[in-house]
Amino acid sequence: MEFTVGQIAEVLRGAVEGDATQRIDRLAKIEEAQAGALSFLANSKYEHYLYTTGASAVIVAHSLVLRQPVAAALIRVDDPYSSFTTLLEFYQQASRTGRRGVEEPSFVGANSEIGENHYRGAFSYIGEGCRIGRDVLIFPQAYIGDRCQIGDGTIIYAGAKIYADTVIGARCTIHAGAVLGSDGFGFAPQADGSYRTIPQIGNVVLEDNVSVGANTTIDCATMGSTVIREGSKIDNLVQLAHNVEIGRHTVVAAQTGVSGSTKIGDFCVLAGQAGIAGHLTLANRTTVTAQSGVGKSIKTEGVFLQGSPAFSLRDSLRANAIFRHLPDLERRLDALEHQNTQPENS
Numbered sequence: 341m342e343f344t345v346g347q348i349a350e351v352l353r354g355a356v357e358g359d360a361t362q363r364i365d366r367l368a369k370i371e372e373a374q375a376g377a378l379s380f381l382a383n384s385k386y387e388h389y390l391y392t393t394g395a396s397a398v399i400v401a402h403s404l405v406l407r408q409p410v411a412a413a414l415i416r417v418d419d420p421y422s423s424f425t426t427l428l429e430f431y432q433q434a435s436r437t438g439r440r441g442v443e444e445p446s447f448v449g450a451n452s453e454i455g456e457n458h459y460r461g462a463f464s465y466i467g468e469g470c471r472i473g474r475d476v477l478i479f480p481q482a483y484i485g486d487r488c489q490i491g492d493g494t495i496i497y498a499g500a501k502i503y504a505d506t507v508i509g510a511r512c513t514i515h516a517g518a519v520l521g522s523d524g525f526g527f528a529p530q531a532d533g534s535y536r537t538i539p540q541i542g543n544v545v546l547e548d549n550v551s552v553g554a555n556t557t558i559d560c561a562t563m564g565s566t567v568i569r570e571g572s573k574i575d576n577l578v579q580l581a582h583n584v585e586i587g588r589h590t591v592v593a594a595q596t597g598v599s600g601s602t603k604i605g606d607f608c609v610l611a612g613q614a615g616i617a618g619h620l621t622l623a624n625r626t627t628v629t630a631q632s633g634v635g636k637s638i639k640t641e642g643v644f645l646q647g648s649p650a651f652s653l654r655d656s657l658r659a660n661a662i663f664r665h666l667p668d669l670e671r672r673l674d675a676l677e678h679q680n681t682q683p684e685n686s
Contacts (some may be wrong), residue, residue: 341366341614342363343359343363344361344414345358345360345361345362345396345397346360346361348364348397348415348427349415350463351426352399352415352426353400353417353421354399354415354423355415356416357413358397358413358414359413360413362397362413363375363376363396363398364376364397365377366378366640367379368387368395370389370390371386371389371393373393373394373395373676374394375394375395375396375470376396376397377394377396378396378397378427379393379395379399380400380420380421380424381398381400381401381404382401382420382421382651386444387407389653390406390412391407391410391507391517392686393411393463396413397412397413397414398412398413398414399414399417399424400415400416400417400425400543401416401417401418401419401420402417404416412515433474434561436638439477440457440458441459441460442460443460443461443462443480443559444462445462445537446460446461446462446463446464446465446466447465447466447469447520448466448470449467449468449486451469452466452467452468452469452470452471453470453472454472455472455473455475455478455648456475456478457474457475458475458476458477459477459480460478461478461480461498462481462483463481464478464479464481464482464483465482466484466488467485467487467488468486469486469487469681470484470486470491470560471488472484472489473490473492473602474493475493476492476495476496476555477494477495477528478496479495479498479499479500480498481498481499482497482498482499482501482502483501484496484504485501485504485506487504488502488505488507488508490502490506490508491508491509491510491511493510493511494508494513494514495513495514495518496512496514497518498501498516498529499516499517499630500518500519500520501518501522502514502520502521503519503520503521503543503560505521505543505560506521506544506545506546506560507543507545507546508520508550509547509549510549510551511548511549512548512549512550512551512552513552515554515556516547516554517557518552518553518554518557519557520544520552520557521543521544522557522560523540523560523561523565523582523621524540524542524562524580524581524582524583525582525600526538526539539560540559540561540562540582541562542558542560542563542565542566542582542583543561543566544565544566544567545565545567545568546568547568547571547588548570548571549570550568550569550572550573550574550579550675551572552574552575553574553577553578554577555576555577556574556575556576556577556579557578557580558584559582559584561582562582562583562600564598566581566582566584567584567586568580569585569586569587569590569629569640570588570589571588571589572588572589572590572591573591573592575591575593575594576590577594577597578594578597578599579596579597579598581598581602582600582601582645583600583601584598584600584601584602584603585603585604586604587605587608587624588606589606589607590605590607590608590609591608591609591610592610593609593612593613593614593630594612594613595613596607596613596614596615596616597614598610598616599616599618600618600619601619601628602616602617602622603621603622604619604622604627605623605624606624606625606627607624608622608624608625608627609627609628611626611627611629611630611631611632613630614628614629614630614631614634615632615648616628616634617633617635617636620634620635620638621637621639622636622637623638623639623642623643624641626638626641626642626644627644627645627653628646628650629644629645629646629650629653631648632645632646632648633647633649633650635650637650647659
């Protein structure tokens, strides 16, 4: 695919400084770009690359004041990062449009329906009674169990496993190796010390525009549904247990674990390796910093949590500051004790 700088500026509603007729055939980082590439500058730490880059064009902010001459054409926009993201989405979508039709061998069960313009890769499996929308891409070796529902424009990457009765909305992305609908971790302790498996008869529901990262697992509910609401983004290697609910536009970073029946609010952030205990509720816009462990519900919106066990970010930072001074405080305390134990001068 090839476009002129001027055409790209029209898509982004930006203004061109320089040669608008130059041809762009790829996207690249500003420090690595060569002729024919388009890059962007959103972080001032990288501004020095603007004056040395080999890119044919660079997306920059309207407010940027040049310190030196620039060889590349500039596309000035309000938000370079957002504009470049728009181009990445466009490029990604355009690169996928060529994937249509069916590669053999593949399997579709009885009474399943698939919409127009779909793609099914080799060795993909679709069970019985499924309802799959139009423009859906199902890559090789993906497994979709019986009675699943998948909305328009969703992508199921290679090796993903979608258990029976899972519901996936429109324009979702399920990355390679993800597992949706596996049994929740439910075992009843018995009098003799053994455990009896509790049947997990619920399902998983993903609303529209949800992304699930590679090798992430989302367990089905014991009863009812494990729910990931609209626009939420789940990173790689995340574990969401049975009956968990993730609110709208919440992000969950890698290696985070959320225990059963916990409800995470809208617009929350769970950073890497966060651990959330079961049967809790986190209010909207809660942020849990990396490696923090949350053991109680948060009812106030907009709280930042840090530590294990996690508590408010402000108190955590104060506690850490005191912790760093503990050796000095111990020495001062010892000196005071020693002073107090000395006999008074006569």
